[in-house]
Amino acid sequence: MRIFITGGGGQLAYDLKRVFEEEELFAPGRKELDITDFEKVTEAVEKFRPDLLINTAAFHKVDLCEREPEKAFLVNAVAVRVLAKLAQRLGFVLVHISTDYVFGGEKRTPYREGDRPFPLSVYANSKLAGEYFVAAIAEKHYIIRTCGLFGIGGLHTSHSNFVERMIKAAKERRKLRIVSDQWVSPTYTLELAEHIKKIVSTGDYGLYHASSEGQCTWYEFALKIFEYAGLEAEVEPVTAEEFAAPARRPAYSVLENSRLKAKGLNSFSHWQEALRRYFKERDRLFGKEAK
Numbered sequence: 001m002r003i004f005i006t007g008g009g010g011q012l013a014y015d016l017k018r019v020f021e022e023e024e025l026f027a028p029g030r031k032e033l034d035i036t037d038f039e040k041v042t043e044a045v046e047k048f049r050p051d052l053l054i055n056t057a058a059f060h061k062v063d064l065c066e067r068e069p070e071k072a073f074l075v076n077a078v079a080v081r082v083l084a085k086l087a088q089r090l091g092f093v094l095v096h097i098s099t100d101y102v103f104g105g106e107k108r109t110p111y112r113e114g115d116r117p118f119p120l121s122v123y124a125n126s127k128l129a130g131e132y133f134v135a136a137i138a139e140k141h142y143i144i145r146t147c148g149l150f151g152i153g154g155l156h157t158s159h160s161n162f163v164e165r166m167i168k169a170a171k172e173r174r175k176l177r178i179v180s181d182q183w184v185s186p187t188y189t190l191e192l193a194e195h196i197k198k199i200v201s202t203g204d205y206g207l208y209h210a211s212s213e214g215q216c217t218w219y220e221f222a223l224k225i226f227e228y229a230g231l232e233a234e235v236e237p238v239t240a241e242e243f244a245a246p247a248r249r250p251a252y253s254v255l256e257n258s259r260l261k262a263k264g265l266n267s268f269s270h271w272q273e274a275l276r277r278y279f280k281e282r283d284r285l286f287g288k289e290a291k
Helices: 011-019 037-046 062-066 068-088 121-139 152-156 162-171 189-200 218-229 260-262 271-290
Strands: 001-007 024-026 052-056 093-099 141-146 176-179 205-210 235-238
Touching: 001 011, 001 037, 011 152, 011 205, 037 068, 037 176, 052 068, 052 189, 062 068, 062 121, 062 162, 062 205, 062 235, 068 093, 068 121, 093 189, 093 235, 152 271, 162 176, 176 218, 189 260, 189 271, 205 260, 218 235, 218 271
Parallel strands: 001 024, 001 052, 052 093, 093 141, 141 205, 176 235
Antiparallel strands: none
16 A cells, blocks of 8 residues: 655654554655645655545644734645645545544533534644545545544654653753643554554544543643653642643643544553653663653
């Protein structure tokens, strides 16, 4: 199978390349192929002729999206529309990665695929628009919503991930203010990549939720990171209102993997176990380099 992965330099792409290593892969990073250069994207896709295209590219700096809405919609919606049209014209399967932030946080039980989205930010609106383009245009598609990603590939990206940012801050002896009233399910990208492989093997197209089991606040997540990393840190729990980030986030955006469970395909671990797995692999692959 020929697989094209956009956003090839990101942490999810890092694990997708490992999970699909036996396939014929093309995974250009943003410097090699900017997803908003539609002419080059079209040329690259037509040349490679994929059976499957997994779109991991996104403008996901949530607060920056508030200041740059045009860029947010260009990357997260308009570029996705181009990929959807290519998928429909050329006949390949399109997998689009989306986000828990499409929900408004009004529930206090995990969101199912059939629950109504209510995006609160520019980022969330742009990602939901991308979903709608895929669903409306590409007949053979999977839309996969996930939550709070962290992965080994984040060690080598400029944006990093929450785990690595917390470790860096603790080592620099910074006092941390972490939001304690937003609930999520932190998800290990290797487990997500493994589930994407399962999902595309079903031939049952549509929308899937795919995230770790269990839930926690960002504050609780940070405390567990410091525990597993063997670090001490000065951490103050604050409310989202006190933190005053430019973009609104849902107070609760935990996902229920309903379709995966219905098909007997859900093998996501609890987020704490996933975090332990991350640290074990981190130490095994990078050892002192990562410390």
